[in-house]
Amino acid sequence: xxxxxxxxxxxxxxxxxxxxxxxxxxxxxxxxxxxxxxxxxxxxxxxxxxxxxxxxxxxxxxxxxxxxxxxxxxxxxxxxxxxxxxxxxxxxxxxxxxxxxxxxxxxxxxxxxxxxxxxxxxxxxxxxxxxxxxxxxxxxxxxxxxxxxxxxxxxxxxxxxxxxxxxxxxxxxxxxxxxxxxxxxxxxxxxxxxxxxxxxxxxxxxxxxxxxxxxxxxxxxxxxxxxxxxxxxxxxxxxxxxxxxxxxxxxxxxxxxxxxxxxxxxxxxxxxxxxxxxxxxxxxxxxxxxxxxxxxxxxxxxxxxxxxxxxxxxxxxxxxxxxxxxxxxxxxxxxxxxxxxxxxxxxxxxxxxxxxxxxxxxxx
Amino acid sequence: xxxxxxxxxxxxxxxxxxxxxxxxxxxxxxxxxxxxxxxxxxxxxxxxxxxxxxxxxxxxxxxxxxxxxxxxxxxxxxxxxxxxxxxxxxxxxxxxxxxxxxxxxxxxxxxxxxxxxxxxxxxxxxxxxxxxxxxxxxxxxxxxxxxxxxxxxxxxxxxxxxxxxxxx
Amino acid sequence: xxxxxxxxxxxxxxxxxxxxxxxxxxxxxxxxxxxxxxxxxxxxxxxxxxxxxxxxxxxxxxxxxxxxxxxxxxxxxxxxxxxxxxxxxxxxxxxxxxxx
Numbered sequence: 193x194x195x196x197x198x199x200x201x202x203x204x205x206x207x208x209x210x211x212x213x214x215x216x217x218x219x220x221x222x223x224x225x226x227x228x229x230x231x232x233x234x235x236x237x238x239x240x241x242x243x244x245x246x247x248x249x250x251x252x253x254x255x256x257x258x259x260x261x262x263x264x265x266x267x268x269x270x271x272x273x274x275x276x277x278x279x280x281x282x283x284x285x286x287x288x289x290x291x292x293x294x295x296x297x298x299x300x301x302x303x304x305x306x307x308x309x310x311x312x313x314x315x316x317x318x319x320x321x322x323x324x325x326x327x328x329x330x331x332x333x334x335x336x337x338x339x340x341x342x343x344x345x346x347x348x349x350x351x352x353x354x355x356x357x358x359x360x361x362x363x364x365x366x367x368x369x370x371x372x373x374x375x376x377x378x379x380x381x382x383x384x385x386x387x388x389x390x391x392x393x394x395x396x397x398x399x400x401x402x403x404x405x406x407x408x409x410x411x412x413x414x415x416x417x418x419x420x421x422x423x424x425x426x427x428x429x430x431x432x433x434x435x436x437x438x439x440x441x442x443x444x445x446x447x448x449x450x451x452x453x454x455x456x457x458x459x460x461x462x463x464x465x466x467x468x469x470x471x472x473x474x475x476x477x478x479x480x481x482x483x484x485x486x487x488x489x490x491x492x493x494x495x496x497x498x499x500x501x502x503x504x505x506x507x508x509x510x511x512x513x514x515x516x517x518x519x520x521x522x523x524x525x526x527x528x529x530x531x532x533x534x535x536x537x538x539x540x541x542x543x544x545x546x547x548x549x550x551x552x553x554x555x556x
Numbered sequence: 557x558x559x560x561x562x563x564x565x566x567x568x569x570x571x572x573x574x575x576x577x578x579x580x581x582x583x584x585x586x587x588x589x590x591x592x593x594x595x596x597x598x599x600x601x602x603x604x605x606x607x608x609x610x611x612x613x614x615x616x617x618x619x620x621x622x623x624x625x626x627x628x629x630x631x632x633x634x635x636x637x638x639x640x641x642x643x644x645x646x647x648x649x650x651x652x653x654x655x656x657x658x659x660x661x662x663x664x665x666x667x668x669x670x671x672x673x674x675x676x677x678x679x680x681x682x683x684x685x686x687x688x689x690x691x692x693x694x695x696x697x698x699x700x701x702x703x704x705x706x707x708x709x710x711x712x713x714x715x716x717x718x719x720x721x722x723x724x
Numbered sequence: 725x726x727x728x729x730x731x732x733x734x735x736x737x738x739x740x741x742x743x744x745x746x747x748x749x750x751x752x753x754x755x756x757x758x759x760x761x762x763x764x765x766x767x768x769x770x771x772x773x774x775x776x777x778x779x780x781x782x783x784x785x786x787x788x789x790x791x792x793x794x795x796x797x798x799x800x801x802x803x804x805x806x807x808x809x810x811x812x813x814x815x816x817x818x819x820x821x822x823x824x
Binding site: 558559562566569570573574576577582585586589592593596599600603604605607608611612615616619620623624627628630631633645646648649650652653654656657660661664665667668671672673686689690693694698701705708709711712713715716717718719720722 | 725726727728729730731732733734736737738739740741742743744745746747748749751753754756757758760761764767768771772774775776780781783784786787788790791792793794795796797798799801802803804805806808809814
C-alpha cells in the first residue's frame with residue numbers, strides 16, 4: 193500500500209468505515225424493532241414474535257421482505273416531489289448524525305482513526321443541527337400527503353420537536369461547560385479519568401441535566417409518552433398515514449435510528465462514552481501491552497463493548513418507558529416543555545457555571 | 557479544493573435563490589431558501605467560521621425556516637395569484653436589482669487585488685477552534701450588545717404571543 | 725485559493741435576487757423569506773471580511789444578525805397569522821384598507 197497517496201488511503205478507509213457503520217446501524221435498527229416487540233410482549237404478558245426462526249430472530253428479515261415487496265401506493269392527491277422527498281430527508285438525517293459519534297477508544301491505522309468516522313471540533317453542534325433538519329421530513333410528509341390526519345400529526349410533531357429542541361440543547365450546555373469543548377472526543381475524555389466517579393451524571397453533578405435530556409429526547413424522537421404525532425386513537429397513524437411499502441419503512445427506520453442516535457449522545461454526554469465504568473481497573477489487571485497489535489485490539493474491543501452496552505441499556509429504558517407510561521395530552525406536553533423543562537435547564541446551567549467558577553474545572 | 561467547494565455550493569446557493577424567485581408555491585420557496593442556507597453554511601465553514609456554520613444550520617435552517625414551513629402549513633397557503641401591483645414591480649424591480657448587482661460587482665472586481673484570497677480556513681478537524689475567541693469577545697467587550705439582544709428576544713417572544721393570540 | 729471578491733460577488737448575486745423577489749412576489753410569506761435571503765447575503769459578506777482581516781468581530785456581527793433575524797421571524801410570522809385571521813388572504817395587494 194506504499195504507492196497510495198495519504199489522501200487516497202484516508203478516502204478508502206473512510207468509505208469502508210462509513211459502509212461498516214451504516215450496515216451495523218441498520219442491522220441494529222432492525223433488531224431494536226424486534227427487541228421492542230419481544231420485550232413489550234413480555235411486559236404485557238404475551239410472547240411477542242416467535243414463529244420466524246428460533247425465538248423469532250428472523251422476524252426483522254421477514255418484515256423487511258414484506259415491506260419491500262408491497263406495492264408502493266402513490267395517492268392521487270399528494271404533492272408528488274415532496275411526498276417522495278420527505279421520507280428520504282427523515283432517514284438521511286437520522287443516519288447522518290452517527291458520523292460524528294466516537295464508538296470506542298481511538299485506534300489508529302495509517303493515521304486514520306478507526307473508531308469514529310469523522311472527528312470534528314463542533315461534533316455536538318453537528319448532531320444538534322442534523323437532528324433539527326430532520327424536522328422537515330415530518331413536516332413535509334404531513335403537508336404533502338393532503339390528508340387531514342397527516343397534517344394534524346405533522347403540525348403536532350413539528351411544534352413538539354421545535355419546542356423540545358430548546359430544552360435538549362440547554363441540558364447539554366452544562367456538560368459542554370465542564371468539558372470546555374464541543375468535540376465529542378474531548379467530552380468523553382473529560383469523563384474517563386476515574387471510571388464511574390468522573391462521569392458527568394455522577395461526578396459532574398449533571399443528573400438533573402440528564403433527566404431533562406432524557407425527557408426532551410423522548411419528545412424529539414416522538415416516542416411514548418410523547419408520541420402524540422402518531423396517536424393512533426385520534427390520528428390513524430399520524431404524519432405517515434398515506435405512506436406505504438418502502439416509504440413507510442424509511443420512516444420506521446428513521447424513528448429507530450433516531451432512538452439509537454439519542455442513546456449514543458446520552459452515553460457520550462453523561463455516561464462517559466466508551467470509557468469503562470471501573471476506570472483503569474481492568475487495564476491494570478490484564479496489563480495490556482499497548483505496543484502490540486493484540487493489546488491495542490483487545491482494549492479497543494473492550495471500549496466498544498462498553499459503548500454498545502450503555503447504548504443498549506438506554507434502548508431498554510426506552511422500551512420500558514413505552515410499556516409503562518401513558519400518553520400525555522397535547523397541552524400538558526407543551527406546558528411541560530416550556531414551563532418546566534426549560535426553566536430547570538436554565539437553572540442547571542446557572543448552577544453549573546457557579547460551581548465551575550468557585551470550585552474550578554478539576555472537580556471530578 | 558476550496559475553489560471546487562466554492563463553485564459547487566455557490567452555484568447551489570444561486571440556484572436555490574432563483575428557485576425561490578420562480579416558484580409559485582410558498583412551501584417550495586421556503587425549501588429552496590433552506591437549500592441556500594445550507595450551502596451558505598458550507599461556505600462559512602470554508603471561510604473558517606465553523607461555529608457560524610453550525611449556528612446557521614441550527615438557527616436558520618432548523619428553527620426559522622421550520623417556523624416558515626409551519627406557518628405555511630397552518631394557514632394552508634395556496635399558490636400566489638398575479639395581481640396588478642406585480643406588473644409595476646416587474647418594470648421597476650428587475651432593472652433596479654440588475655443595476656445594483658452591476659454596481660457591486662464592478663466595485664468588487666476593481667478592488668479584487670486589494671481584497672486578497674482565502675486560505676482554506678476550516679480548522680474543523682483541528683483541536684483548536686475559533687469558538688473560544690468568539691465567546692471570549694462576546695462575553696467581555698461585547699457584553700452589553702449581547703444582553704440587549706437577549707432583551708430583544710424576550711420582547712419578541714411576548715410580542716409574538718400577543719399578536720398570534722386569537723381574541724384580543 | 726478563492727479571491728475574497730468572488731465571495732462578495734456571490735453575496736451580491738444573492739442580495740439582488742432577494743431584492744427582485746421582494747419586489748415581484750405577492751405572497752407576504754414569500755416576501756418575508758426574501759428579506760431573510762438578503763440578510764443571509766449580507767452575513768456572507770461579513771464572514772468573508774472577517775476572514776480577510778483575521779478577526780472574529782465580523783463573525784460576532786453575523787451572530788447578532790442571526791439572533792435578530794430569529795426574533796424578527798417570530799414577530800413577523802405572528803403578524804402574518806393575525807393578518808390572515810383578519811383578511812383571509814396572504815396577497816399583499818388585497819391588504820389595502822388604508823389606501824384611497
